[in-house]
Amino acid sequence: MSILSMCLILLLLVPVAAVANEECANATRIQGSDPFVDNGSTFQASEIGQGNPAANCSFIAASTRGAWYLLQGDDRCYTASTEGSLFDTILAVYSTTAGCEGLSCVRQNDDGDSGTTSEVSFTTTTGVDYYILVAGYSNRTGEYTLTVTVRCDIWLLVCCKTASRLP
Numbered sequence: 001m002s003i004l005s006m007c008l009i010l011l012l013l014v015p016v017a018a019v020a021n022e023e024c025a026n027a028t029r030i031q032g033s034d035p036f037v038d039n040g041s042t043f044q045a046s047e048i049g050q051g052n053p054a055a056n057c058s059f060i061a062a063s064t065r066g067a068w069y070l071l072q073g074d075d076r077c078y079t080a081s082t083e084g085s086l087f088d089t090i091l092a093v094y095s096t097t098a099g100c101e102g103l104s105c106v107r108q109n110d111d112g113d114s115g116t117t118s119e120v121s122f123t124t125t126t127g128v129d130y131y132i133l134v135a136g137y138s139n140r141t142g143e144y145t146l147t148v149t150v151r152c153d154i155w156l157l158v159c160c161k162t163a164s165r166l167p
């Protein structure tokens with residue numbers, strides 16, 4: 001057996017590091033501290049796939065690979081940002097009362113205020129789940145930082161008027 005063959009066999013035997021939250025059903029729950037900060041990589045994530053309800057955000061394609069987060073609505077406004085990420089990200093936010101099959105696009109953003117990372121603000125309703133997808137522009141993947149902050153509790157009405165507009 002050649003060295004090349006042995007290397008190939010070894011490569012096949014080494015398990016590929018899966019992305020734990022690459023599917024909506026396995027979304028990482030956003031809870032605890034404000035801001036909520038999480039780091040990850042979409043490099044090994046699988047493609048969203050044809051017919052996926054996530055595609056009703058127009059920036060998301062069947063070939064999109066990303067990481068999912070779940071925020072339970074509480075009538076407050078939130079801002080999600082990928083500032084600090086190491087690649088050209090996209091953020092998509094969905095609302096649902098029927099889990100991952102009932103996704104409805106709330107807001108999406110490609111480039112926020114700082115370069116090619118993304119930022120979205122949105123208002124939430126108690127009893128509604130909000131799924132946030134961290135993905136890449138034109139199917140790019142890489143290492144990301146997601147920061148979710150509660151936004152303007154005191155000025156809720158003003159914030160929500162601004163945040164409820166689709167981009």
Ligand SMILES: [Ca+2]
Nearest residue numbers: 089110111116
């Ligand atoms: Ca971008």
